[in-house]
Amino acid sequence: MTATANTPTVRHTRVPTPKTASPSNRLRAWATRAPLLPALIFMIAVTQLPFVATLVISFFDWNALYPDARSFTGFGNYSEVLTDPDLRKSVLTTILLTATVVLASLVLGLGLALLLNRRFKGRGLVRTLLIAPFLLVPVAAALLWKHVLYNPEYGLFNGLLHWVGGDSAAQPDWISDTPLLAIEASLVWQWTPFMMLILLAGLQSRDSELIEAARMDGASNWQVFRHLTLPHLRRYLELGALLGSIYIVQNFDAVFTLTSGGLGTANLPYTVYQSFYQAHENGLASAAGVLVVIGSIIIATFALRVVSSLFREEVSR
Amino acid sequence: MKNARGKGIGLGLTAWLAGILFFLPIAWMALTSFHSEEDAATNPPSLAAPLTLDGYRDFFGTGGGASPWPSLINSTVASLASTLLVLVLALPAAYALSLRPVKKWTDVLFFFLSTKMLPVVAGLLPIYLFAKNTGLLDNIWLLVLLYTSMNLPIAVWMMQSFLAEVPRPVVEAAQIDGARLPTILTRVVAPIALPGIAATSLICFIFSWNELLFARVLTGVVAQTAPVFLTGFITSQGLFLAKVCAASLVISLPVLAAGFAAQDKLVQGLSLGAVK
Numbered sequence: 001m002t003a004t005a006n007t008p009t010v011r012h013t014r015v016p017t018p019k020t021a022s023p024s025n026r027l028r029a030w031a032t033r034a035p036l037l038p039a040l041i042f043m044i045a046v047t048q049l050p051f052v053a054t055l056v057i058s059f060f061d062w063n064a065l066y067p068d069a070r071s072f073t074g075f076g077n078y079s080e081v082l083t084d085p086d087l088r089k090s091v092l093t094t095i096l097l098t099a100t101v102v103l104a105s106l107v108l109g110l111g112l113a114l115l116l117n118r119r120f121k122g123r124g125l126v127r128t129l130l131i132a133p134f135l136l137v138p139v140a141a142a143l144l145w146k147h148v149l150y151n152p153e154y155g156l157f158n159g160l161l162h163w164v165g166g167d168s169a170a171q172p173d174w175i176s177d178t179p180l181l182a183i184e185a186s187l188v189w190q191w192t193p194f195m196m197l198i199l200l201a202g203l204q205s206r207d208s209e210l211i212e213a214a215r216m217d218g219a220s221n222w223q224v225f226r227h228l229t230l231p232h233l234r235r236y237l238e239l240g241a242l243l244g245s246i247y248i249v250q251n252f253d254a255v256f257t258l259t260s261g262g263l264g265t266a267n268l269p270y271t272v273y274q275s276f277y278q279a280h281e282n283g284l285a286s287a288a289g290v291l292v293v294i295g296s297i298i299i300a301t302f303a304l305r306v307v308s309s310l311f312r313e314e315v316s317r
Numbered sequence: 318m319k320n321a322r323g324k325g326i327g328l329g330l331t332a333w334l335a336g337i338l339f340f341l342p343i344a345w346m347a348l349t350s351f352h353s354e355e356d357a358a359t360n361p362p363s364l365a366a367p368l369t370l371d372g373y374r375d376f377f378g379t380g381g382g383a384s385p386w387p388s389l390i391n392s393t394v395a396s397l398a399s400t401l402l403v404l405v406l407a408l409p410a411a412y413a414l415s416l417r418p419v420k421k422w423t424d425v426l427f428f429f430l431s432t433k434m435l436p437v438v439a440g441l442l443p444i445y446l447f448a449k450n451t452g453l454l455d456n457i458w459l460l461v462l463l464y465t466s467m468n469l470p471i472a473v474w475m476m477q478s479f480l481a482e483v484p485r486p487v488v489e490a491a492q493i494d495g496a497r498l499p500t501i502l503t504r505v506v507a508p509i510a511l512p513g514i515a516a517t518s519l520i521c522f523i524f525s526w527n528e529l530l531f532a533r534v535l536t537g538v539v540a541q542t543a544p545v546f547l548t549g550f551i552t553s554q555g556l557f558l559a560k561v562c563a564a565s566l567v568i569s570l571p572v573l574a575a576g577f578a579a580q581d582k583l584v585q586g587l588s589l590g591a592v593k
Contacts, residue, residue, distance in 0.1 A: 032416065035409030035498060036425065039469060042406055046466035047432045050440030050447075057442065112335055120329030126336035128577055132343050135576035137527050139547045140565035144346050146551070147561055154558070156345050159362040189339070197584040243587065250436050252530045253544075257551050269530070272438040276445070277534060285442055293439045 051293070058286035065280045077287035087271060087288060091295075094249060094267040097180065101187045102244045106237060108188065109195025114225075116196070117203040127200075134193040142257035145186040150174040150258075179263035183254050191248070195240045202236030203229070235309075245299060268292045350562035357558040372559030376567060385564065387539075388546035391457050392568075395542060396525040399464035403472045403521050404514070406465070408502060411476035415483075426477060429470040437467075437530055445534055455537040463531050468521040475520070475586050479513025480506060516582035523572050543568045 061073040081087050116127055133141065149156050152173040161169040175182045206229065214224055252269045255261055261270040268288065276285035348364075349357045350373070356366035378384035414422050444463070448454045483506050491505045507514065532542040547568055550561045576583055 032413055035413040039406040039410035039429075039473060040425070043429065043432055043466060043469060046462060047435055047440060050443040051435060053443035054439055112332075115328060115332040115335065118325065118328055118332075120325070120332060122333065126332050127580070129336035129340040131576065131580060132340055132573065135523075135569070135573045136343065137544060137547070137565070137569045137572060139527075139529055139544045140569045143547060143550055143561055143565050144342055147558060148346050148349060149342055154358045154360045154362070156342070156362060159360050162361040189342070193339070194587065197580075197587070201584050246433065250438075252437075256529070256533075257548065260551070269436065269438045272441070273530065273534070276442050282442060282446075289436070289439045289442065292436045296436055 054286045054289050057282055058290050060283045062282040063280050064276070064282055073283065077283045078291070081284060081287045081291060086266075089264065090266045090268050090271040091291075093180065093265060094269075094295075097184060097187075097251070097267055098245055098248045100184050101191060101248050102241055104184070104188045105191040105195045105244065106240055108192045109240065110199050110233075110237075112192065112196040113199035113203055116200055130196060131193050133190050134197075136190070138190070138253040139257055141190055142186060142254045145182070145189075146175065146258050150182060175258060176263065179259050179265045183258050183265055186258065187248065187251065187254055191244055195244065198240045198243075199233060199236050202233050206232055249296065249299070268295075346562045347566060350559055350566055352559050354557060354559050357562070372557075372563035373567070375557065375560040376563040383546075383549075385543070385546050385567075388541045388543045389568070391536075391540055392526055392543040395457055395460045395464060396522045398458075398461045399468065399525050400518050400521040402461065402465045403468050404518060407469055407472035407476050407517070408507075408514070409498065410473050411480050412498075412502060412506060414473070414477045415480035416485075416488075426474065429473045432466075433470040441530070441534060444531075448535055454535060455540045457536070457540040459535060460532060460540065460542070463535075464521075464525040464528060467528070467531075468524055471524075471586075472517050472521055475517045476510070476513060479510045479517070482513075483509045512582065516579060516586040519575055519579055519582065520586045523575060526572055 058077055059072060059074060060070055061076060062070045112130060116123060116130075136144070147155070152158060152171055155174075157174060158169075158171045161171065211224055211228055214228060219227075250269055251267065252273065255265055255267055255270045256273075259265045261267075261274060266274070269292070272285050272288045272292065275281045275288060279285075351368040351370070352363075352366050353369050353371055356363055357372075359366075376385060378386075414426055445454075448456070448459055453459045487509075488501060488505060491501050496504070527544065528542075529544045529548070532545045533548065536542060536545060547564060550557075550564065
């Protein structure tokens with residue numbers, strides 16, 4: 001099977017270089033390329049062109065309420081964004097929010113995946129229950145946390161405290177007291193199932209013979225986990241962290257719904273949204289947007305390397 | 318031996334407990350949606366309160382307030398149309414990419430993925446200004462185009478990995494018989510890769526259905542989608558708790574149903590086909 005899968009790859013690399021290609025060869029090369037073009041052109045038009053426009057706008061001092069006062073300002077917006085304490089804080093908030101949610105949901109997801117990898121009664125049903133948070137529409141999930149769980153007067157959390165502790169039980173105002181933690185908890189709840197699913201798929205692709213052999217040699221559960229399971233799961237952990245980061249860095253729904261960016265919870269996407277949609281500061285918003293992109297490129301350079309190693313294994317399989 | 322069995326049961330119970338804990342908020346939301354507004358807003362919560370459909374009646378507008386139907390229809394149109402457009406664009410692209418897994422082609426593949434890492438906010442302002450100047454603001458078809466660009470990279474990646482599993486000799490035989498690309502795609506490739514194509518469509522549908530930022534900025538009254546309709550409840554301070562719960566559940570229902578039905582495919586798709 002491996003041999004047949006590899007043959008075409010080998011053959012393609014031996015095809016003579018295009019330098020000596022005859023017109024008919026070139027035509028064939030274009031024929032294989034052509035199906036790609038519609039998707040490629042569409043992506044460039046809809047994603048790259050607007051970004052170039054953002055880049056251009058970011059060099060202008062431009063408030064939409066005073067369209068006539070538009071002027072070139074060079075890197076003025078950038079220095080303003082970088083020195084504005086609120087914006088610097090939203091950079092930190094974004095990093096903190098993303099790191100906390102990705103790490104916590106990875107660890108919880110790993111625990112759940114290990115539990116679900118065992119046979120027990122009703123495993124399918126438990127898996128279905130666990131997936132549900134990930135499938136709720138993000139705004140609906142945020143509303144659920146804001147009104148049904150966190151509400152200080154009739155939320156479930158304080159209701160449970162009331163039940164357990166009686167009338168004198170503490171009734172904290174979760175969102176006001178710990179705003180960032182409140183957002184993080186709701187996002188960890190939503191993303192743990194996703195991590196669990198990826199890691200569970202990883203666990204089920206383990207080589208069971210190898211584990212059995214290790215057990216025969218007297219390896220303990222912990223030794224098997226530490227030296228066989230964890231190294232095998234590394235790629236899946238990386239994949240989960242990568243995909244989770246892509247989505248949580250861009251999170252808008254939870255921040256917008258739970259706190260509307262107040263109480264020090266505004267992350268970069270929310271800040272950019274606010275600075276052009278509410279403050280009409282087009283130049284500043286664009287500069288902040290470009291900075292988000294630079295940050296993402298730094299993450300992506302690392303992340304793409306991870307994916308490309310996954311992909312290479314896929315091709316050589 | 319007995320000890321090991323006891324431990325196994327204990328771990329099974331732990332898994333059950335975790336499952337129930339994670340599901341509890343949703344179960345509680347479902348219960349609250351069937352309570353009257355007075356019973357929903359009590360502390361401590363009442364489990365034995367009588368059940369009623371008032372929350373759902375309120376949500377669907379028969380009890381006053383804006384009807385959610387236009388937004389539900391908009392979401393359906395935007396999600397289905399963009400999923401269709403993604404398939405039309407991604408299928409040929411993935412086909413070309415899966416036939417040539419050599420260096421240059423992986424670069425193209427990476428270009429697609431890298432656009433996914435370009436944050437939405439990076440292009441939001443020009444798109445908003447463009448829409449405003451061309452009169453496309455509050456137009457559902459602009460959302461369709463944007464959702465297509467949002468899902469196309471994922472779809473190309475996923476389908477590339479699914480199509481790579483189509484046996485090459487079958488495709489080559491069709492080519493020798495003189496079949497052209499559309500015929501090969503619809504008659505040879507599609508039937509074999511159908512489960513993968515279905516998974517791709519499902520994920521595109523879910524992401525489009527869930528999207529808020531574009532919809533919030535680019536639509537208003539006419540083209541409002543279901544998540545934007547839901548944001549109307551953000552500041553209601555739980556005055557209509559049962560209604561909020563009913564609304565959240567009804568709007569999540571298509572995604573919940575689709576997700577439960579295709580759990581395995583969902584993982585494979587969400588991990589861009591890298592996890593099998």
